[in-house]
Amino acid sequence: MAGEALFGVRLERRPTPSRAMMLATPPLAVLLTVMAGAVMFAALGFDPSAALKAYFISPLTTLYGVGELAVKATPLAMIGIGLALGFRGNVWNIGAEGQLTLGAICAGGLALAFYGDEGWWLLPLMMAGGAAGGLAYAAIPAFLCTRFNANEILTSLMLTYVATLLLSYLVTGPWKDPDGFNFPESRLFNDEALLPVILEGTRLHLGAPMALAAVAVGWVIVARTLIGFQIKVVGLTPIAAGYAGFSQARAIWFTLLLSGGLAGLAGAIEVAGPIGQLQPSISPGYGFTAIIVAFLGRLHPLGVLLAALLMALSYLGGEQAQIELGLPLAVTGVFQGMLLFFLLASDFLTHYRLRRVSPAAVG
Amino acid sequence: MEILSLIALSIVAAATPLLFAALGELITEKSGVLNLGVEGTMLVGAVVGFAVTALTGSSVLGVPAAAAAGAVMSALFALLTLNLLANQVATGLALTLFGIGLSSLIGQDFVGTPLERLPRLDIPGLSDLPIIGPLFFGQDALVYLSLAATGGVAWFLSRTRGGLVLKAVGENPAAAHRLGHSVLRVRWLAVLFGGAMSGIGGAYLSLAYTPLWAENMTAGRGWIALALVVFATWRPGRVLLGAYLFGGVTIAQLHAQSAGVTAPSQFMSMLPYLATILVLVLISRDAARIRLNAPASIGKVFHPGG
Numbered sequence: 001m002a003g004e005a006l007f008g009v010r011l012e013r014r015p016t017p018s019r020a021m022m023l024a025t026p027p028l029a030v031l032l033t034v035m036a037g038a039v040m041f042a043a044l045g046f047d048p049s050a051a052l053k054a055y056f057i058s059p060l061t062t063l064y065g066v067g068e069l070a071v072k073a074t075p076l077a078m079i080g081i082g083l084a085l086g087f088r089g090n091v092w093n094i095g096a097e098g099q100l101t102l103g104a105i106c107a108g109g110l111a112l113a114f115y116g117d118e119g120w121w122l123l124p125l126m127m128a129g130g131a132a133g134g135l136a137y138a139a140i141p142a143f144l145c146t147r148f149n150a151n152e153i154l155t156s157l158m159l160t161y162v163a164t165l166l167l168s169y170l171v172t173g174p175w176k177d178p179d180g181f182n183f184p185e186s187r188l189f190n191d192e193a194l195l196p197v198i199l200e201g202t203r204l205h206l207g208a209p210m211a212l213a214a215v216a217v218g219w220v221i222v223a224r225t226l227i228g229f230q231i232k233v234v235g236l237t238p239i240a241a242g243y244a245g246f247s248q249a250r251a252i253w254f255t256l257l258l259s260g261g262l263a264g265l266a267g268a269i270e271v272a273g274p275i276g277q278l279q280p281s282i283s284p285g286y287g288f289t290a291i292i293v294a295f296l297g298r299l300h301p302l303g304v305l306l307a308a309l310l311m312a313l314s315y316l317g318g319e320q321a322q323i324e325l326g327l328p329l330a331v332t333g334v335f336q337g338m339l340l341f342f343l344l345a346s347d348f349l350t351h352y353r354l355r356r357v358s359p360a361a362v363g
Numbered sequence: 364m365e366i367l368s369l370i371a372l373s374i375v376a377a378a379t380p381l382l383f384a385a386l387g388e389l390i391t392e393k394s395g396v397l398n399l400g401v402e403g404t405m406l407v408g409a410v411v412g413f414a415v416t417a418l419t420g421s422s423v424l425g426v427p428a429a430a431a432a433g434a435v436m437s438a439l440f441a442l443l444t445l446n447l448l449a450n451q452v453a454t455g456l457a458l459t460l461f462g463i464g465l466s467s468l469i470g471q472d473f474v475g476t477p478l479e480r481l482p483r484l485d486i487p488g489l490s491d492l493p494i495i496g497p498l499f500f501g502q503d504a505l506v507y508l509s510l511a512a513t514g515g516v517a518w519f520l521s522r523t524r525g526g527l528v529l530k531a532v533g534e535n536p537a538a539a540h541r542l543g544h545s546v547l548r549v550r551w552l553a554v555l556f557g558g559a560m561s562g563i564g565g566a567y568l569s570l571a572y573t574p575l576w577a578e579n580m581t582a583g584r585g586w587i588a589l590a591l592v593v594f595a596t597w598r599p600g601r602v603l604l605g606a607y608l609f610g611g612v613t614i615a616q617l618h619a620q621s622a623g624v625t626a627p628s629q630f631m632s633m634l635p636y637l638a639t640i641l642v643l644v645l646i647s648r649d650a651a652r653i654r655l656n657a658p659a660s661i662g663k664v665f666h667p668g669g
Contacts (some may be wrong), residue, residue: 011448092452144640147645152620153452154590158636161583168628261546291456320617330470333464337403340457341439344449351665352448 009354021350026296026303029343030310045324054324055317067202070310071274075100075266075286077308080293081218082259082300088222088299089251090233090238094196095141095285096263097157099134103264104271105167106133108186108278110124111193111271112175117289118192119148127210127268133266135257137163142256146249152256160287168280175278186278195273207269211308214262218301227254248317262288285333292340310334368494370614375498375506376572378610380405380564380581382496382509384588384603385595386516388558391437392592393659394519394553395533397457400440402585403462404558405565408433412472412566413576416478426505426566433562434555436462441554445547448664463579481505481571505567512560517599529553533658536665546665560639561585583636590639594646596656605642609615 037055038048056334061066079096086093093099107130114122140159145152180187195205221228230246231254238248270282293311297303318332383592384401414569416425440458442448454643466636467498484490520526532549540546568584569576587609595601616631624631649652 012665034445092624094456109610144644146372148644149650149653150640150643151590151647154586154593154643157586158583158590158639162633162635165633167628172629288460292460293455328468330464330467330471333460334468335464337457337461337464340453341443341461343456344454345443345447347449348447 010357011352012355014351014353018353022221022298025343025346025350026298026307028346029296029339030278032342032346033335033339036190036333036342040052040331040334041327043098044327044331046327050164051321051325051327054321054327056313058324059316059320063199064202065316068202068316069309070204070208071202072312072315073206073305073308074273075270075283076290076293076311077211077291077305078214078266079259079263080288080297080304081214081307082255083290084294084297084299084301084304085221085228085231086175086255087235087256087294089235091231091235091252091255092153093138093141093156093256093259094153094291095109095138095158095287096259096290097285098156099137099161099260099263100267100283100287101160101163101167102137103130103134103267104282105163105170105266105267106130108271109170109175109269111189112186112278114193115187115190118190119125120192122192123195123272126185126272127265130268130271131261131265134262134267138256140262142253145256146252151253156256167278167282171280173276177277182256184280189272193272196277197267203274205269205273207273210265210269212305214265215301216306218304222301227251231255243279244294263290266348287293289315289336290338295340296343314339366478368497368620371494372501372571373614373617374485374607374610375502376610377613378606379506379509380567380584381588381609382513382603383505383564383567384561385591385606386509386512386599387557387564388588388592389595389597389599390529390560391515391557392551393533393597393658394529394550395536395658395663395665396444396550396552396554397436397451397455397459397662398440399452399589400436400458400462400585401557401561401588402581402583403459403466404433404436404561405462405568405581405585406579407462407469408562408620409569409580410473410565410576411562413476413478413569414469414473414544416570417478418474422481422570426563429562429566430505430559430655431562433558433560433565435561436562437554437558441551441661444463444664445550445554451662459538459585462649470576470578474578476576478570478574478651479565481573487492500669503571505571508563509567510613512604513599520599525563530658534659535544536660540667546667550665561588564588565585572576580635587635587639590643593653594642595644596652597658598656603633608636616635 004220004263038052041048041051083093101139110126110129141152141156144155171186175186177185177187191213195207196203221239231251233246233249234241234251271278289311293304293307296307314335318329321327322329384405388401402664408429412425412429414430416422436458440454442449443454483501483503486500489495489665516652529549533542536546568580591602591605594605613635616634620631
């Protein structure tokens with residue numbers, strides 16, 4: 001059947017997605033975002049070149065800045081790996097922010113429970129507790145989806161609001177710092193409950209190598225295991241997966257538990273790393289930005305790592321531009337949203353091609 | 364008496380933004396398109412409606428501006444998913460993330476700006492009747508508009524040729540295409556309508572429900588509206604019922620808090636979100652019913668070239 005031809009060209013589905021385009025579109029999207037960003041800065045009344053410099057270059061001119069980049073990329077990569085695996089199987093965990101919050105609550109709760117009785121064992125316990133908390137929280141949408149057919153997008157997202165409210169209750173109520181002048185914060189954790197800094201002169205902590213390990217594990221799952229293959233088949237052609245005996249429910253459980261566990265671990269790393277206590281807000285939306293990271297990284301672990309660094313730069317640049325030029329911090333969100341738009345828009349080059357049609361062939 | 368009337372009024376106010384957004388999404392989904400950008404679209408509608416009203420002093424300009432802003436947001440979505448055939452789930456998420464950022468950027472100068480609430484209808488005699496007076500004759504124009512829109516959408520879907528074409532496109536786009544209907548055009552219009560309605564829903568929040576602008580003030584209502592469409596099994600009458608049910612839950616927890624219920628306020632605030640999960644589970648449990656009622660082509664990319 002002929003498609004609708006327009007101006008003598010026709011959109012035609014490629015037999016297989018173009019690999020070259022798949023790799024070319026993320027840089028293209030970044031370029032388009034930077035150009036649109038320049039226009040946006042000009043519209044806001046700022047000098048575009050100064051603003052872009054403050055945004056993308058200034059943060060990386062110091063060792064401290066590079067360390068900060070890795071600190072912010074750590075949760076993004078960790079969560080992005082898990083989400084990417086789920087998205088491959090058409091499992092849409094949108095509630096990573098909530099799972100991160102639960103992980104932070106569990107890890108922070110352990111730090112407070114053993115306050116004054118710390119030992120070397122506390123940090124591993126906090127990490128395990130955070131991962132378990134995120135995993136258990138993601139088990140709720142997995143259960144509701146596989147048992148009751150309830151859409152995991154909506155349930156996981158609703159649970160994010162619930163988790164934020166739970167954290168707010170804890171830090172304003174039972175876990176509030178007794179000597180904290182009534183601020184809604186927990187005690188500051190003792191040193192044994194904090195991830196050690198691994199690079200002098202920065203805040204770079206032990207969480208960064210943990211994120212790298214998560215990327216490696218993600219790569220092994222994708223490239224070398226049966227479950228990784230099954231998830232991909234379930235995502236691409238559910239019917240074929242059914243014939244092959246690959247269970248969709250299994251893919252849902254596996255990817256939700258894995259991504260939830262990783263998000264929980266990221267939450268534990270945040271409270272034991274840069275934050276060092278429980279606060280009403282643990283993350284500037286890492287769980288949502290990780291969705292962009294997963295797509296920008298082409299749902300591939302190595303791509304996710306690069307994308308995490310880039311999105312970390314967008315957070316860092318936003319802060320830098322606010323300090324240097326007084327640009328509103330909200331620009332970061334606009335940048336991130338635009339980037340995903342441009343990526344999705346240019347993505348059609350991966351799956352479709354334009355083909356010239358002779359007038360005779362039309363109709 | 365006085366308190367009953369107040370509660371009834373606040374339920375209506377809490378339900379109206381959900382009703383607008385869910386009705387719009389209902390039409391969008393009926394055409395076979397799943398737009399997860401409702402939350403972001405509502406936020407942009409809320410901030411644009413507020414800003415235009417604050418700058419011009421007239422909500423008669425603010426509300427249409429919010430509708431237009433919502434339509435522009437959804438046009439982005441339509442361009443990407445319908446013309447460039449992007450994944451609808453991913454694009455909808457992008458729209459929400461973009462809308463959150465864009466609305467706080469636009470709104471930064473309006474945080475803390477006071478604004479007078481949308482005027483309420485005042486018919487001497489009728490509006491002063493106890494309870495039913497303010498409830499039936501003392502609402503603002505948008506409440507009446509939302510109810511009229513419910514009737515209009517129901518009538519359009521069940522009684523008009525346009526509604527039939529819309530449903531045909533949503534159920535079987537390939538067949539509708541062969542019959543000579545432009546799938547692209549129908550879906551574009553459905554998405555634009557959904558965006559405009561989300562924009563108005565957002566504006567209701569910032570102009571009437573709580574007449575102010577605050578970052579992220581929709582607090583998940585866009586997502587609740589999406590859940591409402593499933594809850595309503597894609598029927599306008601049930602969208603109305605669902606919206607008022609949720610309005611009731613929201614107001615019940617607020618009043619319980621002020622009435623001195625001892626549970627911490629955060630737990631009360633969780634109720635609307637937990638209720639959303641609960642109704643989703645109850646409705647979705649019956650997989651056959653969802654399959655029967657959901658537009659068959661929902662979420663799938665349609666390209667006539669195959």
